[in-house]
Amino acid sequence: DYIFYTDWQWTSSVVFSVSQSTMLAVGAVYYMLFTGVPGTATYYATIMTIYTWVAKGAWFALGYPYDFIVVPVWIPSAMLLDLTYWATRRNKHAVIIIGGTLVGLSFPLFNMVNLLLVRDPLEIAFKYPRPTLPAYMTPIEPQVGKFYNS
Numbered sequence: 001d002y003i004f005y006t007d008w009q010w011t012s013s014v015v016f017s018v019s020q021s022t023m024l025a026v027g028a029v030y031y032m033l034f035t036g037v038p039g040t041a042t043y044y045a046t047i048m049t050i051y052t053w054v055a056k057g058a059w060f061a062l063g064y065p066y067d068f069i070v071v072p073v074w075i076p077s078a079m080l081l082d083l084t085y086w087a088t089r090r091n092k093h094a095v096i097i098i099g100g101t102l103v104g105l106s107f108p109l110f111n112m113v114n115l116l117l118v119r120d121p122l123e124i125a126f127k128y129p130r131p132t133l134p135a136y137m138t139p140i141e142p143q144v145g146k147f148y149n150s
Helices: 002-035 040-061 075-087 092-117 121-127
Strands: none
């Protein structure tokens, strides 16, 4: 269970960093270029933050620990993207390259704060053991070499 929770937290951190920084950069740049409205990224990030708080509440209602789902910090990276769009308004490629780079580099840094707030995985593992798997999902040990000498 300790391995389960540490792996879960590390995996969720990496997945958040890669997928959601990409999602923020691509989605917000598309809308900014389409609408021409600076501030779109921050608006988008605010909606995503609210959505994730709702999802976190749903997981908590299912019996998971409150900090099992870590809410990503989108808004500061989105503000950097909006500032980049405002500064490079005449060059559409600059906002994609510079803004995307800023989001990709800043998003994991802002989310490191989340990892400091997560409780000790060993404590979580003892308080919330994983439910037992049903029989049809229980892994079977491999029978390799069992009849080697017969």
